[in-house]
Amino acid sequence: MSGLAIGEAIARIQREAGVKPEEGTVDTLKTGDPTQPLRGVLVCFTATADVIRAAAASGANLIVTHEPTWYNHRDETDGLEDDPVYRAKRALVDEHGIAIWRFHDDWHRRRPDGIQEGMLRRLGWPAPTDGGHGAVVQLPEQTVRELAAQLKERLGVPYVRVVGDPDWTVSRIAMQVGAPGGERQLRAAARDDVDAVLCGETVEWMTCEYVRDAALLGRRRALLVVGHFHSEAAGMEHLADWIAPLLGGAPVAYAPSGDPYRYL
Ligand SMILES: [Zn+2]
Structure with a gap:
């Protein structure tokens, strides 16, 4: 007691x-x-x-x-x-x-966002400078395929859904964990200083299609979706x-x- x-x-x-x-x-x-x-x-x-x-x-x-x-x-x-x-x-x-x-x-x-702090610790990723929800984390360069493998291993997700080419190299990851909504995820994908967006829950007809078109129009972005719980x-x-x-x-x-x- x-x-x-x-x-x-x-x-x-x-x-x-x-x-x-x-x-x-x-x-x-x-x-x-x-x-x-x-x-x-x-x-x-x-x-x-x-x-x-x-x-x-x-x-x-x-x-x-x-x-x-x-x-x-x-x-x-x-x-x-x-x-x-x-x-x-x-x-x-x-x-x-x-x-x-x-x-x-x-x-x-x-501050820092408690959910993000726990996720970054689990992932072994460095804290972003602004620390807030939706921050961009700088990682060593790796392929989307390698990043997905790391997410599977460290978060225990059975699979990662990816929009974009698995062989692209990425290093600047926008954290869009949980379900922040399509608009916010879309804004994250639009940033010049972002290579990939890590999503919990996404909005397929918004975020996924924006990222797909971005690639088709020569502005490569990757989207990695692990689901709300795992994120x-x-x-x-x-x-x-x-x-x-x-x-x-x-x-x-x-x-x-x-x-x-x-x-x-
Ligand atoms: Zn949350």
Whole structure:
């Protein structure tokens, strides 16, 4: 037992991140009672039913998630009241009295961006000079094929989807992890100081087609897509290590929610 209430634990994490939550932030408590004593924390990319079961089995009563719990950005539950998946998940959470808190906006707004910091550590890549979300990382020159192999090995992705020629040489990589949207990815691909864009989730009819046309028109750019989970999970594993010393000895662990896809 840490002697902290769940709400106090959350406040400590926010204070340590050093950024003031903005009006309308999605970093709010989605379920549970903030006055409950904190028994343990499970950090994840997304609070799947299996993550909730793992929290209950380990005795943790606070889940810190990066992504929404109720399948939309603001975790609105209007219209879901009679949905069978929502009802079953809500019953599972309530049965175990688990608080789910989203830490998305301010882990990204922290400098350096916490997700990006964890990803760069996992990849063994240098920190970019501006440090922000969407920064450009300078790597030794390598082919797109070599870069994809490195991503597979270091992130554990089963495959990387690539737009562009695998034999092109690249060294300046724009980090577009997560799902920042087609416009931002497109702007990253348009930069003169970028050879390749690393994406989590992409927008096929926007980003992919822009990069394909860029190559066809003599302005070579490569796009490497690893999927949302694989592009951010290491940033949440990093968060678990980062918050462990902050919570008065409460156990803190990371639960890999895993890639939702199977590759057949
Ligand atoms: Zn994110």
